[in-house]
């Protein structure tokens with residue numbers, strides 16, 4: 664099994680509906696080795712259609728650290744990991760803010776994500792889908808590639824396929840062939856930095872719910888990442904409520920093995936740890 668590196672809790676992530684106790688209970692029940700908590704940090708969050716500007720506020724990191732310590736102390740001594748991370752919502756002007764944030768606490772891992780394109784978050788707002796599929800996929804992945812090159816300090820790049828969850832197309836799963844040049848730039852930037860690619864089970868569950876024939880991450884993306892020297896892949900549920908932990912994980916591990924990966928990774932104290940895919 665795995666350490667799930669992408670989880671949100673209430674009240675620190677405003678869109679989460681699980682406490683840390685509930686998250687840990689759900690992950691333990693699913694047989695995971697551990698979880699990393701990654702609350703939203705979204706400086707200058709711009710989407711005017713988002714119902715609550717609280718997304719752009721910084722959560723109470725001291726309170727979150729106290730909760731983490733309490734939950735860790737309450738667990739039996741069986742090695743289950745409760746790790747501390749954050750999910751930094753990237754925009755190109757945020758490099759210095761990100762560097763400051765990352766240094767502000769002893770995080771285990773930093774998850775870098777992009778939720779906003781041209782000022783619009785597709786979770787709240789369908790504006791970006793006015794473009795054609797080809798144009799949008801190329802633009803989205805060009806931004807992912809630039810983020811992978813320019814962000815100052817991160818370990819894992821989260822949900823490269825975030826927007827596809829909300830796309831109005833019949834088969835919205837994002838494929839390598841949707842934007843080959845930009846995918847190539849993105850995967851090679853990640854591999855060159857030695858950063859990890861997150862495979863996001865929330866996207867997979869969404870694709871499955873939409874009836875997509877193959878809801879798992881595109882083989883070509885995984886194969887090209889490996890060919891370009893990428894070794895680090897993490898799995899994140901992006902959980903906001905209990906009950907989703909472990910879902911689709913065996914399928915994703917199977918897909919990774921088909922594409923030549925032998926290990927899954929997570930981070931402890933900003934250092935990578937590998938677990939074998941068995």
Ligand SMILES: [Zn+2]
Nearest residue numbers: 750776821822
């Ligand atoms: Zn996210």
Ligand SMILES: [Zn+2]
Nearest residue numbers: 669671750901
């Ligand atoms: Zn998230």
